[in-house]
Amino acid sequence: MEHIISSKLLRIEQLQDILELPVTLSLSQDAIERIDKCRTYLDDRFGGKDAAATYGINTGFGSLCNTHISSDQLQQLQHNLLMSHACGTGDEVPQEIIRMMLFLKIQSLSYGHSGISREVVERLMAFFNNEVYPVVYEQGSLGASGDLAPLAHLALPLIGQGEVHYKGEKITATELNLKMGWEPLNLKSKEGLALINGTQFMLAYGVHTLIHSHKLWYWAHLTGAMSIDAFDCNLSPFDKRIHLIRPHTGQLRSADLILSLLDDSGIAQGEKINVQDPYSFRCIPQVHGATWDTLQFIKKTILTEVNAVTDNPNIFPESEAIISGGNFHGQPLALALDYLGIAMSEIASISERRTFQLMSGTRGLPAFLVNNPGLNSGMMILQYTAASIVSQNKQLATPASVDSIVSSNGQEDHVSMGANAATKAYRIINNVQNVLAIEFLAGAQGIEERLPDTTSPFLSQIIKGLREEVPSLITDRVLHVDIVKASQLIDSTRFEAEVLFN
16 A cells, blocks of 8 residues: 655545554655755855854854854764664553554655755655664653654664664664665755654654554454343433433533444343442443543644644745744643543543442352352453552553743753653553453353343444464463463454544
């Protein structure tokens, strides 16, 4: 599948394809013209002579912005910038995130306001198309003057430095160039800064977590609907009339989805003894719905950033202007990613409560969903695991965006900490998936305890898919494997964009 880099607004559906499908990139003619026009303007203005000091082109960086650099040192300035800023630490960034970083950096550079040469953009596209993923580290960005450290690691292999993952191996950039028949690039004025200024590190995490969150939101209704039938709950809380008199969009959507998933459920249609159900069942539309509404705000923020130029200074060839500003500041993303972490933590929190209820030995279910409880502990400790994860999510959901630490000798005196918000959100989303996997196991087991009464045909098919990987629990066994397989099933399921986003 080919994706053509252009100035057309990117939609969430296209980002999902780039994240999940084999895609190759190419430049549109208009992108080529914009890139070339901007680079030509810079070369004409600064090539071959000592021009007036202009930040990012012939000056030092950060608090060294008043140090003028002569024209014969501009290439070395850019190479020094990449090397000096490549000081990340911590765990390696997952390759799925690196891939998205490459795409987002290429997209941002293609708008023709960064001064990058086409040669650099094409080498970045060669990385993407050949699945060459530079080694980048999680820690080091303040999310303000761009994601400087991680983007420096992303760009190092362009000049023959750093390491990459290629065909299952971690190799040096020198080894990569030998394998591919490439020469290291010699960066021109502004190019190093254009590569490391920008929000593509936190934005790549943002795109991934946003799309994954939509998928998990849908799965939370699948597992929630299973739990509703397993616990023999009433469907009256999902009656549309209730939600029309409190018409939050997400609440209406959530209630409607639960009813559609339980359509033709024999269990749901049976007579109920219980008058009311616990909030974790009854209030699914209110809780899940609020998360949906939050995701819509986050989607708007993410898509605005994806379709934006976020380096500095920005170049406007048409008006012959170079303007230094602050588009690299990650505050919009920091707030959105903190909000995402909070909203998705609540999906796991209410899921764990449903799992807890299913273990209680009430509503005709055996204690801990196993025969001969006592000799067998059954699914008892699944709930412990879910509780542990939910507690960790509460800690991770503490906002990063409320913090700021002065850097660059006071020049960069307010930072967003958006990179920390991004990596925390990523961990939260992975945690949510595991909590839902646990509810998946418990809900399916609980429904089977109600045979010969059956759930809806749709949910029966979902449970059948689970049983192809995880058998029903008859006596105690190692449940770690069950969680892993259930989580993998959630992760591997691909939904069409209209199911997830519309």
